[in-house]
Amino acid sequence: MFGIAMSKKTLLNSKEIHIILHRLACQLIENHNNFENTVLIGIQPRGIYLAERLATILQNDYAISNIKLGHLDITFYRDDFRRRDAPLEANKTQIDFIVEDKKVVFIDDVLFSGRSIRAALTAIQSFGRPSNIELLVLIDRRFSRHLPIQPNYLGRQVDVINEEKVTVHWKEKDTKDAVYIINN
Amino acid sequence: MNQLSVQHLLGIKHINKADIDLIFKTADHFKEVINRSIKKVPSLRDITIANLFFENSTRTKLSFELAEKRLSADVINFSANQSSVKKGETLIDTANNILSMKVDIIVMRHPNVGACNFLSKHVNVKIVNAGDGIHEHPTQALLDSYSIREKLGSVAGKKVVIVGDILHSRVALSNFYALKLQGAEVKVCGPKTLIPKYIESLGVGIEYNIKKALDWCDVANVLRVQNERMEINYFPSTREYSQLFGINKKLLDSLNKKIVIMHPGPINRGVEISSDVADSEQSIILNQVENGVAIRMAVIYLLAQQIKQ
Numbered sequence: 001m002f003g004i005a006m007s008k009k010t011l012l013n014s015k016e017i018h019i020i021l022h023r024l025a026c027q028l029i030e031n032h033n034n035f036e037n038t039v040l041i042g043i044q045p046r047g048i049y050l051a052e053r054l055a056t057i058l059q060n061d062y063a064i065s066n067i068k069l070g071h072l073d074i075t076f077y078r079d080d081f082r083r084r085d086a087p088l089e090a091n092k093t094q095i096d097f098i099v100e101d102k103k104v105v106f107i108d109d110v111l112f113s114g115r116s117i118r119a120a121l122t123a124i125q126s127f128g129r130p131s132n133i134e135l136l137v138l139i140d141r142r143f144s145r146h147l148p149i150q151p152n153y154l155g156r157q158v159d160v161i162n163e164e165k166v167t168v169h170w171k172e173k174d175t176k177d178a179v180y181i182i183n184n
Numbered sequence: 185m186n187q188l189s190v191q192h193l194l195g196i197k198h199i200n201k202a203d204i205d206l207i208f209k210t211a212d213h214f215k216e217v218i219n220r221s222i223k224k225v226p227s228l229r230d231i232t233i234a235n236l237f238f239e240n241s242t243r244t245k246l247s248f249e250l251a252e253k254r255l256s257a258d259v260i261n262f263s264a265n266q267s268s269v270k271k272g273e274t275l276i277d278t279a280n281n282i283l284s285m286k287v288d289i290i291v292m293r294h295p296n297v298g299a300c301n302f303l304s305k306h307v308n309v310k311i312v313n314a315g316d317g318i319h320e321h322p323t324q325a326l327l328d329s330y331s332i333r334e335k336l337g338s339v340a341g342k343k344v345v346i347v348g349d350i351l352h353s354r355v356a357l358s359n360f361y362a363l364k365l366q367g368a369e370v371k372v373c374g375p376k377t378l379i380p381k382y383i384e385s386l387g388v389g390i391e392y393n394i395k396k397a398l399d400w401c402d403v404a405n406v407l408r409v410q411n412e413r414m415e416i417n418y419f420p421s422t423r424e425y426s427q428l429f430g431i432n433k434k435l436l437d438s439l440n441k442k443i444v445i446m447h448p449g450p451i452n453r454g455v456e457i458s459s460d461v462a463d464s465e466q467s468i469i470l471n472q473v474e475n476g477v478a479i480r481m482a483v484i485y486l487l488a489q490q491i492k493q
Contacts, residue, residue: 126221127220
């Protein structure tokens with residue numbers, strides 16, 4: 001790599017992710033019972049894999065039927081439009097149910113500055129007024145928040161410096177489940 | 185490709201296939217947005233847009249204004265018949281005066297060919313052509329192709345006939361460029377006097393018989409006869425035009441396939457198209473209007489993206 005030292009450390013392997021996903025599913029059940037009034041919203045682009053995985057676990061392993069799962073794209077609500085070098089690229093939003101008076105759970109892979117979640121809080125209002133909103137993340141990068149936003153459910157908390165990047169790989173997209181810390 | 189190759193949308197002639205694909209992809213997202221209960225996104229809240237209409241317009245002006253408001257831009261409107269243009273002000277002066285009020289994008293319709301190109305060279309602002317004389321009307325062509333893509337799955341390989349007053353139509357010219365870029369086959373049909381000379385050099389076929397033209401095509405885009413742009417008589421009477429080139433239900437039912445009927449509006453019912461055709465299941469005229477808002481949101485969003493903070 002032209003002499004540039006790039007280190008890649010595995011933070012979670014697939015077995016650890018499996019255990020964490022089941023623990024998160026159980027924590028959701030504690031607060032949402034049969035999910036009658038709850039909707040799960042995966043935040044595009046990377047949160048949708050975690051959201052889909054959790055929905056599958058809830059359905060197959062915990063016999064919770066008719067989970068309502070949607071995808072929310074936040075591109076048009078971001079606060080860095082026209083402030084970035086690379087243009088933003090939008091993704092598909094798909095919410096085929098009513099959000100009004102529902103308990104919404106936002107699901108994303110990594111919580112970093114909190115700005116994506118801020119945008120998601122604005123975006124979801126276009127679909128109605130939820131009774132409350134919670135946040136579930138697989139990885140919480142502590143001490144890096146720009147906004148007063150904290151997760152309600154979290155897989156693993158990590159302390160990493162700003163130059164390091166946390167990436168979550170899913171077997172549906174990236175061949176295997178793993179979380180890496182990459183230092184450029 | 186997630187950036188337009190151009191700084192302004194002056195005409196389809198200046199853009200490429202990748203630009204069209206990007207605009208359509210972005211419009212798909214905005215079409216979803218405008219079908220929500222709250223049909224608005226905050227992206228352009230710090231952008232100001234001036235709609236300069238030096239020529240009458242209802243649909244296009246409303247469509248642009250709605251698109252701009254759905255993106256949360258601040259909007260100011262101007263129409264020439266109530267302005268200082270009547271008092272002798274030049275186009276550059278009018279534009280510069282408006283720009284002193286810190287405007288970022290100008291959407292302009294003008295009766296003169298090339299007015300947008302001219303303005304883009306003299307003032308420092310993004311320009312969207314909303315129709316310049318008989319030259320181009322790029323957003324209309326984009327929404328026409330987008331509507332074909334939505335109805336038939338794609339534009340490539342489709343046969344499109346444009347019927348009517350081709351000579352005075354900016355919609356026709358923009359459509360030729362857009363359809364050819366996407367790989368469609370294009371023919372025109374209308375009275376000889378209303379078909380421009382050398383039109384074949386654009387790769388467009390000519391068919392003078394409406395029945396043959398409709399038999400050939402998958403999509404018929406029907407245009408209005410623009411009497412206001414005619415200084416001489418191009419055909420003997422409206423009645424004769426209607427009999428020779430008007431599309432009615434009987435003609436449509438005589439075809440052995442169901443073609444798609446489009447019209448950019450305003451419709452002259454009973455002249456170029458009969459009411460039962462305009463309101464039939466084969467017509468996607470109102471879908472075109474809805475798609476117009478999404479396409480214009482996409483164009484403005486993508487141009488605004490280039491304005492750095």
